[in-house]
Amino acid sequence: MSFDHRKYAPFPTIDKPDRQWPSKRIEKAPLWAAVDLRDGNQALIKPMSVAQKKRFFKLLVELGYKEIEVGFPSASQIDYDFCRALIEEDLVPDDVHIQVLSQARQELIERTFESLKGAKKAVVHIYNATSPTFREQVFNVDKEGCKAIAVKSAEWVRDAAAKQPDTEWSFQYSPETFSATETDFAIEVIDAVNEVWRPDQGQRVIINLPATVEVSTPNVFADQVELVHENIRYREHVLISVHTHDDRGCGVAAAELAVMAGADRVEGTLLGNGERTGNMDLVTAGMNLYAQGIDPEIDFSRMKEIRALVEEITEIDTHPRHPYAGDLVFTAFSGSHQDAIRKCLARYTPGDIWRVAYLPIDPHDLGRRYEEVVRINSQSGKGGVAHVLERDFGISLPRWLQQELAMVVQQDAEEDGGEITGERIHRRFNGDYLNVPAGWTLRSYDLHRADDGVRARISVGDEEGATVDVEGRGEGAMGALVDALNRRHGWQIRVEAFDEYSLGDNTEANAMACVRVQVGEQVQSAVALAADTTAAALQAILSAAGRVAASEAEQPARARA
Structure with a gap:
């Protein structure tokens, strides 16, 4: 098998030093034309039925598309029947x-107009291939012969429309394979067609410039479009449209640059279905405008519904990383990304300009939930784990405990090799930090201020059953409890970290305390919820001490084993 790049020639660039489009910006949405029901349909293994086309058409109308290509009625009975329906x-x-x-054949044009009898507004779109490859190798015609085909078909369209005056007609011509055609010749053919249709006399005319096959970088296509925009006759009376494909993966970029170069209209399909690598994606193009503060004039807030219908009818799954529509496009697994998203969301106030790291648009605008944004696997860090606990369970942790819990969750993720759900993180948090070890529940406490500090009498035990009273003294309640535990167990407890929080009125507890203690070589952390901050702090110390005691009890057992 050979792989020889020398069999291909680079596409020629355009010598246009006065190009204007690089300094332009898109300030309003172009006129969109949805071609799912024709161009998209012909690319399907199983073309749509009339019933499916009706459902798709209804969706396109509801989304706001005002020009919808519904078929090729002269070539397909289903398309003809759908048009009539x-x-x-x-x-x-x-x-x-x-x-x-x-x-561009008379009998096919007549059949097309027959399918449109009684239509209120209709666009009749004719085309013929104009590139050297098609002229020389497919149709064996010279430039004059190619132009004559376009002119004659324009006459047939004009004359057929005159017989049905009750319809508001638009005429559309495509020099098919425009992007591979000499631009000066494409302009010559376009001018010849417009001399027949005379847009200057009131006929609505669309000149469509297809990248039938994407053969160049988007900037070259923009140069070609700008040349047409600047040089065709009757420019102020016609709409310039583009129809880009995705052979090089640049269909949307080519369409955007073409609009900057003077195009008024863009054809494409929802989610980019089409021949070969697909058509220009209307969803991506529209949402790109939205993300720049420009109204695309199409309602994409129903993104899940759009995607579901397109997938059902086309039988093509949407890639999880498809821009704006994929399952994972707003999802962050990376720890640093999660931390940045969490911090930005915490600062965002509805009504502000959207400035959230790693999220070009607000997922809520597309009907997505913030729950889908931060998801946890072995690549995640403390910010992601903390965000999930805050988002799903209303639990805020100090930074040191975020780091500690994240290491535990990461170990779980590495062992499993997959995603860790929020419920599993919560269970791990409860088991490792919040659950009170057996026999270490704070039952009651009595504090007295004395000259030498605080004296405490604390009752510890199970929720139901026997209790043990311990006494100690210290600078505060926590110090007194630490002193009491040290006296009873012969420990030297050192509190390494401590944070406490008052909780909102909508929680069962009013306070939360987080503590990390060291006893000898052991380090144990615990979290406690209670009716007040003092009780929460004491329970957190007791829970951490209980874990120390449990670990000490396990060591002889492990040694004997």
């Missing part, structure tokens, strides 16, 4: 143009 069942809103495609 839309008209006869009055399924097309008054402000929506239905668009149909036809080859």
